[in-house]
Amino acid sequence: MAPLVAAVSSPRARLFAYFLRLGTQQAVPLQLHTGACCTAKNHYEVLVLGGGSGGITMATRMKRKVGAENVAIVEPSERHFYQPIWTLVGAGAKQLSLSGRPTVSVIPSGVEWIQDRVAELNPDKNCIRTDNGKEISYRYLIIALGIQLDYEKIKGLPEGFAYPKIGSNYSVKTVEKTWKALQDFKEGNAIFTFPNTPVKCAGAPQKIMYLSEAYFRKVFLFGSNFQRLNISFQNTTKEPNQDSTELTAEGQRKIGNICYCSYEMLHVTPPMSSPDVLKTSPVADSAGWVDVDKETLQHKKYPNVFGIGDCTNLPTSKTAAAVAAQSGILDRTISLIMKNQKPTKKYDGYTSCPLVTGYNSVILAEFDYRAEPLETFPFDQSKERLSMYLMKADMMPFLYWNIMLRGYWGGPAFFRKLFHLGMS
Template identity: 65%
Template sequence: MAFFGVVQSGAHVHQCANLLRAGVHSSSCRSLHMTTRCAAKEYYDVVVVGGGAGGITMSARMKRKVGAGKVAVIEPSEVHYYQPLWTLVGGGAKQLTSSVRSTSSLIPSGVKWIKSEVKGFDPDKNCIHIDDGKEIGYKYLIIALGLKLQFEKVKGLPEGFNYPKIGSNYSVKTVEKTWKALQDFKKGNAIFTFPNTPVKCAGAPQKIMYLAEEYLRKTGKRSDANFIFNTSLGVIFGVKKYADALLQIIKERDIQVNFKHSLIEVRADKQEAVFENLDNPGETKVYQYEMLHVTPPMGPPDVLVNSAVADAAGWVDVDKETLQHKKYPNVFGIGDCTNLPTSKTAAAVAAQSAVLDKTISLVINGKNPSTKYDGYTSCPLVTGYRKVILAEFDYNAQPLETFPIDQGKERRTMYHMKADMMPFLYWNMLLKGYWGGPAPIRKILHLGFK
């Protein structure tokens, strides 16, 4: 394929990046994406790394922007999961099969699917290294790798899942074990954990707890159950409005919450979970469990750690408003793999995709990115089999609600939105690049209410 643009030195790229951060745009820097190109046999205008929510969404948007045959997605997995549904799968309200589609059915026509694993980044040469020593060249790069589950960071896991009474809604391999543990519950402690790391969907660790509590009430076992939520955090939820509502529910349902408690070991053969008191490191407490739901530690994918595109912690280092890389102007990030200071959810990906679409359009045309991402994210807090508190908020942990009603209350309508409408929206709108979050709807619905 023809290479669009002139060859410039890597030093020029860094100079332009520095000018960009300072808000200065020279005429030569407007073509800074046309830098040194690696000697790759395959080359695309846009390469998207990762075939999750962010990756598929941006590939659809980029195909419409630069044309068929000019966009590639690098993704090794043959299946794609709508993971927000796994809360309901773990609670027995949905089937796992309803959360699965083939990757091939989701890759937009005209977009090349490179079924491979990324082995390394060389942004100075606009190059991606994949399996078998192959290289993929790009003009623009979008990194959408998601994050990595780290069960192995808890002693006794993941092998502990070979025993009964333990599950996790965060993995396709363990989500159905949650439902089995709930069904088999007899008498004792039902324990739910939150790790001492960033997580995707920070509300999910307690959503399953509320479903489990209601299930045991309906099956006549609640009086024999002691519900415990051990969280490494110091608060129940990061936004005060929703935290206050959740604490009231916790009080009404007689659930014990232990803050600053981090799971460090599971002794599945003895049905014991060991927690460290983060306020007094080294101090541990052993809990016997009849049911244990584990939210694993999480971190950036291995390929990002110590890479040129990541920050010191291993997350893709992007501007929090434009999603453009802080050092490489033709590199962008979206979703869970980035260091954006907001919750890692599919709703955040939707809002980010609309901003990133506009950012890349402006960069292609040599202009400054001007559309700003406000940190919008959403977490439908499932509090029962027919109840949801729809939490929506921004970078400042302030409510940013779509509907002109109090979303801090449990509502059946919001449950149906979570269980029925959002999956439809995901498969048919978001992944096809037509859903950029509810901001336009919010503006319409709030006319006359503000």
């Protein structure tokens, strides 16, 4: 870790950060939005809902446009987490403590943090209401509420996590249980589930499976014990049974209308959905996701409302890399909207999934809306590489905390063109 940090602190890295800053927009005069506004206790030029990666990034960018005193973030959580690293935490390759920081430490300086939960959105009157009954009006609204984990939709969860053989890399409360279950595993079935709903980082359920296999091979040293392992991937999970270590799943031993298989380790990827507050909101589409234009991220009905990240209906994978690319596009979109101009910069659906296949190998998958490769580096990224693992494990967290959340990272498009001589 030390050599990497030293490299990042080098003059070359500082020059890299400087060029990133050159791509940011300058502050522009704010135009009055003519929609109706309810009587509110507080009013902000830009109100950001959600203090995750998209919310913090956009609040930082908006601070530079309209001033910190004119921006607020509504976020209830005390801690902010870099969740992509939880794949490695669940496999014992990273410590959980490295993934989180106090929320107050990532809120842009001078921006107001409203530590409360969003209870209702009223875009027709340009205001929202919080759980504490506080009404807040806005001129521009950015919705970055993320995605909701629905463990309770699986019978036996979340209480089943008290059982030592069940873990999940999708929650700060259960990710270390994955590593404990992995260490305790001796022989039998190791099962990794995938729900039939949208999920954030759709590659994560496979990553922990690959890492588990790598761990088992290392521990069992390719001996006879390894022959007694059975690693399988289930598309759905119906019910974990803690007492009999049986999993109700599709495609296994069937008794009546129920299928069973036994397990000695179970990693659960929960069903996911849009946050409840959005499901019945005027800003949502029929499925409950924020209904935005896929190229500009502007709401299709409310021109002063915008969405970013996992809570939107953008037809691309829900990853931190996608949020980074979206933040740059949304920054430019809002800049032009504020000047009563039509957005010109279009989001191409860029997203990235560093597919961890072992403790020293990653396949860096990058693609667009059409699921066509959109690779950054001038080499074959379909091959497993140690360099890509180091980027995933060490470089990306540094970039996230120090560049992206500070509003200076809008994805690798510039470097892609540079590496491919402007041809991609």
